[in-house]
Amino acid sequence: xxxxxxxxxxxxxxxxxxxxxxxxxxxxxxxxxxxxxxxxxxxxxxxxxxxxxxxxxxxxxxxxxxxxxxxxxxxxxxxxxxxxxxxxxxxxxxxxxxxxxxxxxxxxxxxxxxxxxxxxxxxxxxxxxxxxxxxxxxxxxxxxxxxxxxxxxxxxxxxxxxxxxxxxxxxxxxxxxxxxxxxxxxxxxxxxxxxxxxxxxxxxxxxxxxxxxxxxxxxxxxxxxxxxxxxxxxxxxxxxxxxxxxxxxxxxxxxxxxxxxxxxxxxxxxxxxxxxxxxxxxxxxxxxxxxxxxxxxxxxxxxxxxxxxxxxxx
Ligand SMILES: Nc1nc2c(ncn2[C@@H]2O[C@H](COP(=O)(O)OP(=O)(O)O)[C@@H](O)[C@H]2O)c(=O)[nH]1
Ligand SMILES: [Mg+2]
Numbered sequence: 001x002x003x004x005x006x007x008x009x010x011x012x013x014x015x016x017x018x019x020x021x022x023x024x025x026x027x028x029x030x031x032x033x034x035x036x037x038x039x040x041x042x043x044x045x046x047x048x049x050x051x052x053x054x055x056x057x058x059x060x061x062x063x064x065x066x067x068x069x070x071x072x073x074x075x076x077x078x079x080x081x082x083x084x085x086x087x088x089x090x091x092x093x094x095x096x097x098x099x100x101x102x103x104x105x106x107x108x109x110x111x112x113x114x115x116x117x118x119x120x121x122x123x124x125x126x127x128x129x130x131x132x133x134x135x136x137x138x139x140x141x142x143x144x145x146x147x148x149x150x151x152x153x154x155x156x157x158x159x160x161x162x163x164x165x166x167x168x169x170x171x172x173x174x175x176x177x178x179x180x181x182x183x184x185x186x187x188x189x190x191x192x193x194x195x196x197x198x199x200x201x202x203x204x205x206x207x208x209x210x211x212x213x214x215x216x217x218x219x220x221x222x223x224x225x226x227x228x229x230x231x232x233x234x235x236x237x238x239x240x241x242x243x244x245x246x247x248x249x250x251x252x253x254x255x256x257x258x259x260x261x262x263x264x265x266x267x268x269x270x271x272x273x274x275x276x277x278x279x280x281x282x283x284x285x286x287x288x289x290x291x292x293x294x295x296x297x298x299x300x301x302x303x304x305x306x307x308x309x310x311x312x313x314x
Contacts, residue, residue, distance in 0.1 A: 014310065017278045025077045026235065026242045027114050029069075029103055031135070032121035033087045037157040040209035041121060044221045045228060046074050047248045069099050078246050081115070087131035097139045104143040117151050117234050118144075124156035124186055124206050125164070129193070137198040153234050154190060154204040159183055159222055162206070173220050173256045180258075205230055210253070225254045229266040240274035245311045268304035269295070275307050 030038045069083045081103055085096050106114040118140055122132055140152060159175060160168045167179035175183060183206040190204045207223035228247070232240045248254075257263055276291050294303035 013283050016282045021241045021278055022077055024239060024242050025079060026116050026239050027079045028117045028119055029081045029083060029115045030119050031083050031086055034084050036121045036123045037209045038082060038121050041157060042080055044209045044224060044253050045248055046246045069103055075246050077242055086135060093131055100139050101143050116239060117153060119153045121155045121157050124159045124162040124183060129190060133193055133197050136194055141198045141200055151234055152202060153230055154202050155227060156186055156204055156206040157209055159206040160208045160219060173222055220256060221253045222256045223258055225257050225263040225267060229263045232267060232270040237274050238277055240270050241278060244271040268300055272304050272307060
């Protein structure tokens with residue numbers, strides 16, 4: 001592929017595209033019980049530029065003092081709302097629901113719903129998702145407003161511990177056949193219960209955020225590229241490029257996946273097409289050309305890498 005046209009894009013136009021992307025905000029509402037791995041998940045996928053006013057603490061799973069929704073600006077335009085405590089107790093679930101409704105009703109400066117994505121994290125090893133089903137049916141579904149309903153993403157974390165650590169291949173960092181079957185079954189149970197109870201189509205995914213204890217990495221993440229590709233798919237197209245700007249650069253976090261699909265390629269396609277939309281807005285001819293050439297399968301990875309490198313040259 002002839003990269004010159006990408007490389008020779010006038011710096012002014014490139015800066016224009018980048019600054020537009022960087023002025024676009026993505027808001028994610030994280031929901032899940034204490035200790036399911038909400039903070040670990042965010043830390044594994046995204047990097048923080050250090051200018052954040054807070055960082056989701058990876059804890060020992062202790063019960064939080066309050067049920068406030070904490071706002072973490074991982075970067076200026078990637079904002080995580082952490083809503084802990086799902087399932088702690090029925091009374092607390094009520095309080096929790098109120099906070100979530102409040103968050104879902106927030107509007108951005110354009111009058112659109114502020115929360116782009118509700119990311120519900122469950123413990124893949126749990127057998128009781130009752131609080132989660134209730135929350136989806138009574139709170140999330142009725143308040144998704146003008147959202148497309150696929151903006152609810154369900155993650156089943158701690159896949160490595162789903163059978164108490166059995167059938168997890170530590171050397172290859174992947175589930176053995178028996179654990180895989182079990183995980184596929186949990187996915188199917190959650191999917192069908194959410195369909196029956198709330199009439200929502202969801203495709204839960206199992207993953208592991210990896211285990212870090214006292215700063216020591218005990219296991220690497222699993223299925224994080226898959227999770228990332230799902231997160232991107234669940235965002236409006238233009239907002240996908242915002243995510244590209246903040247992906248964790250530690251490749252070890254992304255190398256183990258179930259490989260049912262080529263998730264890396266899905267991520268690249270998704271980011272590239274988002275970037276092309278922005279490019280098309282700033283310089284139509286470049287956008288049109290790139291849409292035709294850069295998205296050809298044989299050119300995809302190179303073009304995506306090129307765009308990646310643009311982001312990193314801050
Ligand atoms: N084995 C394993 N441990 C995990 C995983 N994700 C998180 N943890 C651990 O679970 C504990 C609680 O995680 P944390 O992210 O603080 O949970 P949060 O309360 O939901 O934010 C920490 O000790 C993490 O290291 C995982 O996928 N596998
Ligand atoms: Mg946390």
